[in-house]
Amino acid sequence: MNWTKHTNVKGEQYTYLDLLSVVSHYNKELERYPYSIRILLESLARHQETQALEELIEYDAKNPTGVIPFRPSRVILQDFTGVPAVVDLAAMRDAVVKLGGKAEYINPEIPVTLVVDHSVQVDCAGTPDSLAFNTEKEFERNLERYQFLKWAQQAFDNFDVVPPETGIIHQVNLEFLSDVILEQEKNGEKWLFPDSLEGTDSHTTMINGLGVLGWGVGGIEAEAAILGEASFFPTPEIIGVELTGALSPTATATDLALHLTQLLRNEKVVGKFVEYFGPGYQKLSLSDRATIANMAPEYGATCGYCPIDQETLNYLRVTGRSPEQIELVEAYAKANHLFYDGSETPEYTRVIQLDLGEIKSSVAGPKRPQDRIPLDEVSENFAASLTNPSGPQGFGLSKDEINKSAAIADRENAMHTGDLALAAITSCTNTSNPSVMVAAGLLAKKAVEKGLQVPETIKTSLAPGSKIVTSYLEKGDLLKPLADLGFDIVGYGCTTCIGNSGPLSEEVEQTLKKNDLVVAAVLSGNRNFEGRIHPLIKANYLAPPPLVIAYALAGTVTKDLTKEPIAENADGPVYLEDLWPTKEEIDAYIDEHLDPEDYQAAYKDVYQSNERWNQIQTSEGATYEWDEASTYIANPPFFDTLKETLDTPPSLTGLKVLAKFGDSVTTDHISPAGNIALNSPAGQYLKDRGLTYKDFNSFGSRRGHHEVMMRGTFGNIRIQNQLTPDVTGGYTRSALTGEEMSIYDAAMDYQKNGVGTVILTGKDYGMGSSRDWAAKGTSLLGVKAVIAESYERIHRSNLVMMGIVPLEYLEGETAETLGLDGTETFSIDMPTEPEINQLVTVTAEKDAPITFQAKLRFDSEADVEYWENQGILQLVIRKKMNEENN
Template sequence: MKWQNTLENQGLTYCDLHQVTAEFGADLATLPYSIRVLLESVARNRDEEITDDIIRTLAHWQAQAPVGVVPFKPARVVLQDFTGVPAVVDLAAMRDATVKLGGDAQAINPEIPVTLVVDHSVQVDYAGSPQALAFNTKREFERNHERYQFLKWAQQSFKDFEVVPPETGIIHQVNIEKLSDVILKKEVKGEVQVFPDTLQGTDSHTTMINGLGVLGWGVGGIEAEAAILGEASYFPMPEVIGVEFTGALPKGTTATDLALAVTELLRKENVVGKFVEYFGTGYQKLSLADRATIANMAPEYGATCGFCPIDEETLNYLRITGRSPELIQLVADYTKTNGLFYDPNTIPTYTKVIQLDLNTIQPSLAGPKRPQDRITLANVAEDFTNSVTAPVGPKGFGLPVAELTKTAPLHWPEDTTPKASPETMKTGDLVLAAITSCTNTSNPFVMISAGLLAKKAVEKGLQVPPYVKTSLSPGSRIVTTYLEDSGLLPYLEQLGFYNVGYGCTTCIGNSGPLSDTVSEAIESENLLVSSVLSGNRNFEGRIHPLIKANYLASPPLVVAYALAGTVTKDLTQEPLGTDAQGKPVYLADLQPSVEEVQKVIDQYVGPEAYQETYAHIFDANKRWNEIETSADDCFAWDESSTYIANPPFFTELTKDLPKPEPLRNLTVLAKLADSVTTDHISPAGNIAIDSPAGRFLKERQVAPKDFNSYGSRRGNHDIMMRGTFANIRLQNQLVPGSSGGVTKYQPTGETISIFDAAMQYQNDGTGTIVLAGKDYGMGSSRDWAAKGTQLLGVKVVLAESFERIHRSNLAMMGIIPLQYLPGENAETLGLTGEEYFDVALPENPEVGQLVTVTATKDGQSQTFQTRLRFDAPADIRYWRHQGILPMVIRKKFN
């Protein structure tokens, strides 16, 4: 290793950033901390592809106009089970393909450590009861036995591959509380190297780890697979936006309120695809849990990451969470020696600095459809009322004024208690209140605040209306531990917030069914009802198909709204309910003070609890340990399985490069508007009975009650192809007024499912194209949004702009991302979606070049220029190989 130095008195070698920058005449102190971490990575991994020129460019990072690309090799990869299962399925399929071409199955193995955390499977089938956890867990293992068996095989067959079993916690919370050591050790050629922990994860909220000063972000499963197999991830040299925090959070506010304010602010600043880095006097006053909350929300404000430099608070958090004194000392020594420890007296050079005074933060929610649409608590009721009649869009439902007074009857079973259940529900009533998502459950301050608020509410005799489904999904077992030890859990339970399972649950769309009484009431009048959850996503159709208005809030506000039973109350002015004497009880009467919360934290949140909780992280689950499977090199596929199937990506794979096909007469499969998310493209929630995927399962004798979710069936391409563009809220402009995965089949003009149309186009030998608006693919980093698009036969996606992860995933699947030139889009060009498209892609395309597109309709043609969104030379290589996975296999033979 060039630029090697030895850590004083420890016999450990490291890549010396002072030497690197000195050799190239650069100034380390001017570089943002996140860029320093990137520089260390590329310098340490210097090889034939990572040249001195690349390292020089990064050392001389240009704040105002960054140039070049970064070949990033993360130190490790984390997978959650929804996205991790298909990634492992692909690795298993690659072993089969390698063997078929005459190679060795063991050639396909992780090159770096990989950890998969089973956290997305549990669904809230049962809630509001002491039996909820046991019931949901039992159902989880019943539903997912095939998936879990496959993962056990992978755990035993692949090297450097670990699985954190179900009932442990959410990937990002487990990652920050246990998996990351911040600074890693590795033996290389007889010497022990130390270097920063860096990672990529198959979930967009991998960014949470940046709260710990660890650089990482979410990627599609395809890109993660490439990293696992030793391939560098290429991305454009990032701009770095510095966010300077001043002041301090006022009493009565939480990290959730700050995260929502940051999300609103940075969305307006358009930080999509950029690094964000926090600093300032206010930054140093934030706890690490608060920083993690903000870092977690990076996908919501659009940034690649929200980096929090390592400082004394980082070391303090490592102590609190039970890391060893030796590790803590290593983190301190290495980062201080190598220029990675935060220096408040020297501000790096940033592309732009945005200031935020923490004193201005107010209690807030976000909604009703997007996390960046922040509403101060005092304005929620008015904002909801306005949204009912506002035009259809992110802030409107487009309904008549009469909707505001609409009611629906509640027909409770005779044995329902309490007897005084309301007989009607009205517009805006809350039917779901969920304390969920690692965004907030990783933060003891907000969780204990929720517990203390619940305690005061119970002591005053308040109750949650029976039409509200309440649930508590701890992000890890440590949350249960400190809520139990502090005596606060029983108060949450008395309000219905029983533990329903350790997983993402409501935040990922696994909210489970509402009661029959509530569902029937909503459907009888098509009632506009609401939910409040402590999650990070509230996109339309994500939380529950019957709930159109969804709001993000801190855990204590989730409890408060559950008590209120509606979002039409102003909780700053109106009572949540009445006490035993009939006196009104206000939110202000229940809110705990900072001192009360901190007292509980100081007493019950400490290293002993964390050490005990995580002592047997990989082997504590008895059900998991009892699963039987083989450890053969190649997986024994079960052709009858509707969960795990050998994907067709390598059916026609050859050792030689295929010849590109001309892009002529492409037909529009879907014409979409702005802000189409990966939820729209590849939903993770329930599988509708009458959908193509539902019909496929029924044909295989799977009962609707056993359909499970799209997310849980991501290991089966037949399901996922049929689920592509199948979201019930998708609006395809080829079929005006439609909602759901339908399109117009151009040859006949009939309206059919997108899947059926795609299959007919493939049978006809017709390639297809998708037209889209701004921010196409925003949201979770779902690999199937790209995989499914490829398997449907889509050759090109033409959009006004792309979210970073999805653009990368499209390129990695060999799909061509094209972008309209500034000021142009389908409307300005007069494109209806009924045209046929020719794309004049050169035989040897270049990064970011202009590409001519010709659209023809009724014999009339128009030609316009687009920008090729191949952002790095690697994208071109993926396209030539028809995807990154075939490329990796071919490299094994060269």
């Protein structure tokens, strides 16, 4: 079947796979398909996935069936998740060589870009030297990791590294890396096809704002895509979000993102595609679209897709893309029916309507991004959270806690409950959006003019998402007032939002430790899970950048900023309305100070522009020279016993419960990214290797070293194991000795005695970041199965890809209703030939056996293969060896 057509752009002829021809062949009408489904149809047809194409052609929006093999056009990595992925590729090369193959069998088959953006930490803040100091510390701490990445740059084809000090991965992707429509030479023809991608960061979905279909996956799944394997996922429901009206002058894109996060979480869009449309959609700037697409992981969707339209072309023009590329995008998108003009509404599973005029100023917290609080209710909500039961929206404290205070050594003023300890403009969600960044700058300027200052006990920081932010803030003289309030630039990367907030002042930290005071952080990020932002700050609120500054000036979350003065100056009280810039002021500033040439300058020679990076020396060759002394990079044990032929999967009998958790256990709980505690198993390991505490760095930076990461698994200071209800953190009670010990020590004891383990947990297990170490660490601890009430999409997939069996309680059943307390011994009757979503029998032995059925969450035939091979990477190695030998 010939479904190809040709189009001419600037005298060049291009070939493309014509969607109208495809659907017409099957007697279907193209306009019924959502735009995101059209992109998947094009990919399946172009890759000749005939069976999957025929299933998707029959797409029933109300009841989608089938499984889609997705082959992204490219993969994007950030360094926290990318380094372990590249470590695995290097280890796979060693494994292939050990089996008699060539190292080059393992090589990227599609373009891969790694952006180094997660390693900068805010050690220094509030001074003009902050950027230089933090950058020097970053290179000093991470030299081993950077040497490894420099090796990978020369060892692998199709592999580029964007060096540090460039920007956050998603902003770089949005502003520079994506061409929206890609071009490839094939059989002497120039082919056009949509850009699509997978990324090892949950917020890869930000690229959806540009009309590019992509989402976050675990590093394991990304590695498979890099090596030519398809990602399999059930055909999704597509939830249409019809936007009407327009944002009010006081509402920001962040307010819209927080509103949608709450709304869509309540609408239960987990694992579904969200697609935006409607007259309100067409009024949103592309930066606003990127802001709401970025938050898709927070509302639980696989993606938040924004179809290509005129605003997409406008953004490409503003960000300095070439006229030829813009014309090519427009010609292809219109010719292949991927251009949205509002004239047709596809068939969605259901449609959720939202009037943009309803959006009000708000924040989210104190522990989850979906817990939105209108600005006028924040102080009241915080007070209530103190006495609410301990959980996502409460701290379980007494009513006297609100009046608690503590003196600070060498300071005149005390700290009180609800005082701010940290205020950070950070994260891809907002720093990509000029409207909120300019608003923050203008608010800072007005505050400085009124003589206001931020209390010295608050750590303040500004981490722009790319150098373009610095450019336009500097051109209009807004960097200085920001710095005058302590918001000096601390680095270009993901800082506070990932937990790289660095230390508070020593006096403040000692006060918080000694008095266990509930203080707050306000940040412009997308994540505020327990223990993530800073281990000593319990209440964390997400807010638009201008509100971050407003709260910093107020110094507390116990004030109602809509009614009470933020501060006082010589002329009397100053209110938020006195500082808040008008929409006209913001728009005028952007029009005057944002130029395409600035974007072109910011990204000129981006791969070679960092001299410090260029000077790093490294080894060369096809395989990596592992350094046994390194505490950052190590050869993982995943392939130590690998054979070319399949082994029998392990028996799932006699399993003890390693831990029993409640609802909403995040990947941050399972595998922390931030601080490594001094007396934790990981801290003890580093001490034994001769490191002092100041050199521990973070878990995120050490993801290339399995010994550190497995010791950190289930090690978050806020995780609550129900087997040890009297202590929080990574502890459990051993079924072998009855002793309370760290989860890591218990796991090693179980393995030494040949005992497999199981995890029992509640709803939304694995929500949050697409963190492959949450599955890798679980595997290395000897966990054979997880039994949960429900899973977040990426983590379920990662568990299967590490050979762990994910089981789901049947509807209406939980550990509690079945009478399971975690002291039982479990046996899982795993079939020899598992089927998708089949029911399996589980027996829990204690005083009397408890037998129940659970759903086997193998969601595709590929999942069965991963289980049989005890992991996707083992499967890939066997396939590569088989291909080359035949």
